[in-house]
Amino acid sequence: MEMLSYLVDALSPFNLVLAVAGVTLGTIIGALPGLSATMAVAILVPFTFAMSPASGLIALGAIYTGAIYGGAFAAILVNTPGTPSSISTTFDGYPMAKRGDGGLAVTLATIASVIGGLVGALTLLLLAPPLSGVALMFGPPEYFWLAVLGLTLISALSAGNTVKGLIGGCIGLLMSAVGVAVVGGDVRYTLDTQFLLGGIDITSAIIGLYCIPVVIDLVATRAGHLTVLDDKGGFRLRESMRILLGGKLNLLRSSSIGTVIGMLPGAGGSIAGLIAYSEARRSSRNPERFGTGEPAGVIATESSNNATVGGGFIPTLVLGIPGTPPDAIILGALLVQGLKIGPSLFNEQGGIVYTFMYGLLIATVLMLPIGLLLGRYAYRSIVRIPKSLLVPTVAFLTVVGSFAIHSNPEDTKMMVLLGVVAWVLQRYGFSPSPIVLGLVLGQIAEQGFVQAWMIGNATGSTAAMFFGRPISLAIVVFAVLTLVWPLLRKLWRRGPKATERTDLVVEPAAQAPAQYRDTPAIAWGIAFAALAWAAYGETADMTPMGAVFPGAISTMLGLLSLLLIGTQVRRPARPASATPEAGGSMPRRVALVAVIAAWAMLMPVVGFFTTGLTAFLAIIAIATFDRLDARTAAIYAFTGLLVVGSFQVLMDGVLGLRMPMGWLY
Amino acid sequence: MKNSKRSKSIIGLALGVAAAATFAFGTASAAGYPEKSIDYIIPFNAGGESDVSARFQQSVFKDVSGVEVVIQYMAGAGGAQAWSKLNSLPGDGYTVMGINLPHTVLQPMQKDVGYQTDELTPVHYFHYTPDAIFVHADSDFKTLKDLVDYAKKNPGMLTFSGSGSNSSNNLAQVRFDELAGIKTTYIPFSGTGPAVTAVLGKQTVAGFNYAPSGIAHAGKMRMLAVASEARMPAFPDVPTFRELGYDIVGGAFRGVAVPKSTPEAVRQQLSDIISKINANPAFKKKMEDGGFVLTDVGYQDMPKFMAEKKKEYAALAEKLGIKKQ
Numbered sequence: 001m002e003m004l005s006y007l008v009d010a011l012s013p014f015n016l017v018l019a020v021a022g023v024t025l026g027t028i029i030g031a032l033p034g035l036s037a038t039m040a041v042a043i044l045v046p047f048t049f050a051m052s053p054a055s056g057l058i059a060l061g062a063i064y065t066g067a068i069y070g071g072a073f074a075a076i077l078v079n080t081p082g083t084p085s086s087i088s089t090t091f092d093g094y095p096m097a098k099r100g101d102g103g104l105a106v107t108l109a110t111i112a113s114v115i116g117g118l119v120g121a122l123t124l125l126l127l128a129p130p131l132s133g134v135a136l137m138f139g140p141p142e143y144f145w146l147a148v149l150g151l152t153l154i155s156a157l158s159a160g161n162t163v164k165g166l167i168g169g170c171i172g173l174l175m176s177a178v179g180v181a182v183v184g185g186d187v188r189y190t191l192d193t194q195f196l197l198g199g200i201d202i203t204s205a206i207i208g209l210y211c212i213p214v215v216i217d218l219v220a221t222r223a224g225h226l227t228v229l230d231d232k233g234g235f236r237l238r239e240s241m242r243i244l245l246g247g248k249l250n251l252l253r254s255s256s257i258g259t260v261i262g263m264l265p266g267a268g269g270s271i272a273g274l275i276a277y278s279e280a281r282r283s284s285r286n287p288e289r290f291g292t293g294e295p296a297g298v299i300a301t302e303s304s305n306n307a308t309v310g311g312g313f314i315p316t317l318v319l320g321i322p323g324t325p326p327d328a329i330i331l332g333a334l335l336v337q338g339l340k341i342g343p344s345l346f347n348e349q350g351g352i353v354y355t356f357m358y359g360l361l362i363a364t365v366l367m368l369p370i371g372l373l374l375g376r377y378a379y380r381s382i383v384r385i386p387k388s389l390l391v392p393t394v395a396f397l398t399v400v401g402s403f404a405i406h407s408n409p410e411d412t413k414m415m416v417l418l419g420v421v422a423w424v425l426q427r428y429g430f431s432p433s434p435i436v437l438g439l440v441l442g443q444i445a446e447q448g449f450v451q452a453w454m455i456g457n458a459t460g461s462t463a464a465m466f467f468g469r470p471i472s473l474a475i476v477v478f479a480v481l482t483l484v485w486p487l488l489r490k491l492w493r494r495g496p497k498a499t500e501r502t503d504l505v506v507e508p509a510a511q512a513p514a515q516y517r518d519t520p521a522i523a524w525g526i527a528f529a530a531l532a533w534a535a536y537g538e539t540a541d542m543t544p545m546g547a548v549f550p551g552a553i554s555t556m557l558g559l560l561s562l563l564l565i566g567t568q569v570r571r572p573a574r575p576a577s578a579t580p581e582a583g584g585s586m587p588r589r590v591a592l593v594a595v596i597a598a599w600a601m602l603m604p605v606v607g608f609f610t611t612g613l614t615a616f617l618a619i620i621a622i623a624t625f626d627r628l629d630a631r632t633a634a635i636y637a638f639t640g641l642l643v644v645g646s647f648q649v650l651m652d653g654v655l656g657l658r659m660p661m662g663w664l665y
Numbered sequence: 666m667k668n669s670k671r672s673k674s675i676i677g678l679a680l681g682v683a684a685a686a687t688f689a690f691g692t693a694s695a696a697g698y699p700e701k702s703i704d705y706i707i708p709f710n711a712g713g714e715s716d717v718s719a720r721f722q723q724s725v726f727k728d729v730s731g732v733e734v735v736i737q738y739m740a741g742a743g744g745a746q747a748w749s750k751l752n753s754l755p756g757d758g759y760t761v762m763g764i765n766l767p768h769t770v771l772q773p774m775q776k777d778v779g780y781q782t783d784e785l786t787p788v789h790y791f792h793y794t795p796d797a798i799f800v801h802a803d804s805d806f807k808t809l810k811d812l813v814d815y816a817k818k819n820p821g822m823l824t825f826s827g828s829g830s831n832s833s834n835n836l837a838q839v840r841f842d843e844l845a846g847i848k849t850t851y852i853p854f855s856g857t858g859p860a861v862t863a864v865l866g867k868q869t870v871a872g873f874n875y876a877p878s879g880i881a882h883a884g885k886m887r888m889l890a891v892a893s894e895a896r897m898p899a900f901p902d903v904p905t906f907r908e909l910g911y912d913i914v915g916g917a918f919r920g921v922a923v924p925k926s927t928p929e930a931v932r933q934q935l936s937d938i939i940s941k942i943n944a945n946p947a948f949k950k951k952m953e954d955g956g957f958v959l960t961d962v963g964y965q966d967m968p969k970f971m972a973e974k975k976k977e978y979a980a981l982a983e984k985l986g987i988k989k990q
Contacts, residue, residue: 042711042738049724136866180742180776182855185830187776194749194779198741265862320881321862328712328858335955336720341881406741443855451852455869458824458850545830 006351009054010358018051018059019363023370026066031082031378033074033207034401037067037269041326045333053337054352058359060333064326065117065309065360068269069367072109072302073375076102077226077382078394080211084203085269085305087436088277090210091157092290092297097226099293102379107240108295109302110371112251115244116303117364119255120262120310125357128314129346134263135315135323140455141466143266144448145475147441150271152482153278154434157291159486163564164521165434167528168425170557172438174535175200176446177550183450186546189538195410204402204411205418205439209432211398212419212596219391219592220584222625226383235376243295250280250296251303258304262311266448268324269305270440276304279478282485310360317345317353388628389639392619395596396612399603400647409604409660416600420593428520446549454545517571525565532558591622604660609648616640698758698934702733705921706754706762708747710740713856714794714877715763715919718957722791722939725948729941742778743829744768748922749779751786756926758935764922766790767833770978775831775987782975788932789939790920790962790970792952794875795893796837796913797903798825799864799886804871809889809909812871816847823849826863826872828856833917834873836981837892841873843984844911861886875916876900877956892916898953915977918960936964 009015022044029040040063048056071082076093089109096105123131138146151169158165178189179199190196218225244251254276261272280300281290290297312323320341322328334341339349346353382390402415422432456462466472535554539547599615620636628636652659705723709715719736726734739747744765754760764787772778798809806812816823827834830853838851852869854860857878864872865885872878872886879888879900888903892913896905906913921939923932942948943959952959962970 038711045711045720046723046736136862139863139866139868180745182829183853185775185853192777194742194745194777197776197778198746266859319865319885321865322712322858325710325712328710329716332712332717332720335717336724336951338951406746407737407739408741408746447855451854451868454850454852455824458821460822 002350003354006354007358009351009355010058010362015055015058015355015359016362018055019062019359019366020370022059022062023066023363023366024374026063026068027070027073027367027371027374029063030067030070031073031374032401033080033082033211033397034203034404036083036203036405037064037071037085038325038329039404040064040067041329045329048333049336052352053334053339053349054355054359056333056337057330057352057356058363060326060330061309061313061356061360062363062366064330065306065364066367066370068305068309069110069113069117069302069371070374071305072113072298073106073378076105076109076298077378078211079214080398081206083269084206084440085273085308086301087206087270087433087440088273088301089298091277091301091433092292092294095291095293096295096298100226101293102226102383103376104236104240104243104295105298106375106379107235107237107372108243108298110368110375111240111244112254112299112303113306113371114364114368115251116255116258117306117309117367118361119252119303120259120307121357121361121364122310123259124310124313124317125354125361128318131263132315132318134260135265135319135321137471138264138266139469140448140451141469141472142448142475143264143444144452144466145472145479146261146264146267146271146275147445147448149475149479149482150274150278150441151437151445152479153274154437155483156278156281156287156486157433157437158431159288159291161429161431163560163567164430167557167560167564168430168432168434169438170553170560171528171531172435172440173442173445173553174438174550174557175205175435176439176442177553181446181546182443183447184543184545186542188542188546188550189535198406200414200418200439201402201405201408201411202439203405204415206436207398207402208415208417208419209422209436211394212416213423213426213432215391215395215398215596216419216423216589216592217584218387218394219588219619219623220586222387224383225387225390235372237372244299247296247299250283250300253283254280254300254304255307258307259311261304262308262323263314265315265321265323266444268312269308271444272304272308273301274437274440276300278482282482287486287489306364313357313360317341386636388620388624388636391592391623392616392640393643395592395619396616396643396647399596399599399612399615400651403603403608403660404651407659409600412600412603416593416597420597425524428524429518430524450545450548453548515571517573518568519573522565522568525561525568529558529561529565532561588622592619595619595622608659609644612644612647613640616644698931699730699732699938701759702735703758704737704760705734706737706739706747706760708739708741708744708763708765711738714875714917714957715765717955718792718919718952719763721948721951721955722942724951725942725945726938729945730938743772745772745778745780748772748785751780751922752784752925754924756924756928758923758927758931760924761935762922764790764920766793766918766920766974767836767978768917770975771831771982771987774979774982782971784925785922786925786927786932787920787922787967787971788936788964790918790960790967791939791943792957792959793916793918794877794957795891795897795916796833796873797876797879797891798841798889799861799872799874799878800870800889801864801867802885802887803867804887806871806889807887809904812889813845813847816845816849820848821850823847823871824869825849825851826854826860826869827851827874828860829853831982831985831987833915834860834875835985836978837913837915838873839984840913840981841906841911844913875956876958879903880954880956893958897956897958899956916958918974920962933964939963 029035068085071086072089074080074082075086075089076097079090079094081087093105154165154169257276258272261267277300281287312327315321315323316327322331402412452465456465532554539551595618603611707715723734770782773781800806825838861878863869890906891903892906892915
């Protein structure tokens with residue numbers, strides 16, 4: 001009965017308004033790349049001081065879960081995860097949108113997010129105290145292996161191109177080592193700049209690696225951004241429900257993975273999404289469809305990342321150990337409110353805790369109507385907006401988003417640089433996803449490895465540390481399964497006779513129809529080998545603690561580069577010159593990159609508003625293929641003013657970010 | 666610059682206005698300080714002790730000074746990202762920044778971080794979180810003596826989790842090793858949270874963490890000794906290191922700094938506001954209950970305080986082997 005009264009409290013008009021507002025605001029913030037769930041929660045904290053603790057928590061929980069969900073919009077519609085939690089939503093969500101199934105993908109993401117969120121929140125409501133111990137069972141070796149499990153996804157993502165994928169992964173891992181090392185305090189790969197001391201920011205790197213190539217190619221052709229089939233313009237709710245019912249197991253598995261990973265203080269939504277995606281692919285009957293627009297991939301990622309919200313609150317509320325970064329802020333807010341965290345919270349302050357949990361459930365359910373409404377709007381705008389406006393808007397979002405994370409213009413420059421590099425690499429078969437995986441998982445892998453190694457060394461049990469712990473072993477088994485499952489499956493299907501085909505194991509790329517020499521790949525191989533050599537050379541000046549990880553990775557990168565060169569040199573030369581030429585207008589691409597680069601460089605000097613508006617107008621010109629009449633041109637220019645101006649107000653006035661003023665404005 | 670901007674609509678954002686605003690702040694008068702809300706930049710991510718203690722200040726700031734503070738974050742490179750930019754911010758008293766010790770002494774010592782210790786202007790160090798040794802509540806080690814005896818019999822086997830390399834935790838562990846004549850292994854984690862989780866999960870034998878963790882995880886960890894000068898009100902039963910014969914007093918100090926261009930009068934006024942907040946009974950109770958030790962190092966006392974701290978950290982840094990890379 002008591003429980004029922006908490007539910008009634010959670011349903012009070014004020015709390016409902018908070019939940020609706022929180023989810024709406026969160027979804028919008030999450031959908032904008034660079035504005036993350038953590039930021040959304042941090043902004044709201046001061047407002048909650050004026051509310052009762054339960055209402056404050058509901059508002060924070062609602063904005064948090066909304067932001068994690070909103071990340072899917074950008075991932076599906078412009079191939080850029082709105083928050084790092086949606087990285088693997090891009091793998092299939094964007095291909096779906098490309099082929100005209102964007103509406104379906106958004107609906108699937110919405111329903112999957114709601115179900116994942118409900119699983120997480122119900123687990124929190126019903127099982128929080130008994131499950132909280134899971135957070136403590138994961139030590140350094142477990143985190144290390146978890147990161148390795150995430151990295152095994154590289155092999156799946158780069159099927160047919162494994163060596164290039166692994167090279168990308170190594171580059172991402174090396175990028176994660178840039179800056180001051182947490183373990184050992186070494187200063188690594190900063191090229192003697194102060195900017196790189198803080199490392200390469202993951203979110204701005206993701207924006208660059210995923211979004212800039214999309215924008216560059218968008219500007220090159222006249223064709224629309226997304227295909228829309230006339231008869232499939234709607235939201236296809238019925239079709240979505242059928243797909244979801246068919247993927248019940250996937251939904252349940254991914255939600256459980258998300259809940260458990262949410263409970264781990266060292267992991268988070270991005271890792272949950274990656275691992276759920278990897279598991280969904282492994283257990284799918286059609287793994288080869290993953291990465292080409294398979295709805296199950298979107299379902300897996302989106303259900304698991306929203307499940308981390310409820311899961312993360314478990315150790316936060318029971319143990320006072322934040323499960324995810326936004327939880328850390330919420331925990332701080334609770335301390336300021338004078339609440340004592342811990343098991344006693346559930347007894348003495350049961351009213352607050354249970355009202356909040358019901359509030360979180362309600363907010364999660366509200367995500368369905370709010371998400372479908374916002375999603376419909378977002379999808380339609382992206383589809384209908386003329387290219388002349390879409391390109392500058394998306395470009396503007398990359399600049400704004402990369403800047404907003406730390407109010408640091410250097411992050412924007414890094415974003416542009418990485419984006420251009422990613423575009424070039426993509427032309428030669430190096431996709432950005434392995435780099436992102438390496439970058440996201442690198443620090444967890446390194447810290448886990450070095451800490452486990454130090455503890456093992458001190459206690460004389462290094463081997464037992466890595467291979468003698470049950471959870472570690474279980475994760476290792478999963479990692480090995482992920483790697484060999486595709487091979488096993490193939491052997492299975494072909495029957496025992498096929499086992500003599502050993503070439504399958506060595507070089508999957510050999511199956512590709514083109515057996516000709518890939519000359520640019522040799523050049524890239526040489527470049528990466530040189531990079532590996534330089535990176536290895538730098539480790540000489542580091543402490544053993546700081547050197548072990550970059551040393552191992554650069555060695556691996558070197559070997560892989562040599563392997564790439566070796567396999568390519570042995571192949572016959574391509575008969576006619578059929579090198580992949582980038583279709584579309586190269587001058588427009590170059591002009592666009594030049595404008596964005598100048599924008600990033602001048603923003604801190606000249607000012608945010610002035611450069612934003614100027615660049616916006618310049619990109620309108622670059623992205624316009626037909627002559628504009630005066631009226632349309634005026635409308636476009638005004639839209640630019642509106643977009644840039646409203647972001648200025650949002651970031652400066654609402655989010656309280658420090659904006660670069662420069663000598664103009 | 667930021668606050669004046671807020672009140673203006675986008676249309677009014679002509680160049681002249683911005684330029685005028687820039688000049689206006691150059692001559693900010695100290696007479697009515699503070700007249701409008703103050704931006705308080707935390708050089709770390711939200712959720713850590715720097716953030717929480719600033720949020721505590723925020724909750725009473727208006728009562729004491731009549732204006733609000735707006736907390737912003739500028740995390741990166743262990744705080745260096747923000748501190749290296751401090752002096753380029755407007756020196757009008759409306760942009761202030763959190764500042765930490767030993768960070769701002771040790772960082773410039775080991776690498777070029779874009780600032781020197783003496784280029785920063787702390788106006789008030791308002792509290793510190795003492796280093797403390799924790800073990801899991803189930804641990805066989807009941808006292809510090811048990812721990813030291815174990816370490817003497819098993820050199821290197823005693824593992825301490827702590828927050829980061831070359832941090833206050835790390836310095837305290839080095840000093841403890843030296844004073845007790847033992848050899849222990851320090852395992853750096855990416856922050857207080859993960860370091861304490863390692864103790865709670867029994868990943869390490871013990872932890873060299875900060876005292877507030879003893880509040881957050883009361884009943885699950887045992888605090889064996891604390892590096893405060895006197896026993897802390899929140900932990901009346903926990904002996905200090907000094908009581909046990911080890912001369913270790915210290916921890917992470919947190920304060921408020923201003924850009925170099927801030928007028929003397931404003932520095933003093935800000936320092937007075939922070940002192941008043943420290944004297945606020947509600948604030949004091951919250952902080953002490955939270956395991957923070959209030960200090961009242963105002964602007965006047967700063968030169969002496971900094972000289973002492975720099976000397977202390979320099980000696981320890983040498984033992985840690987910190988040198989410029």
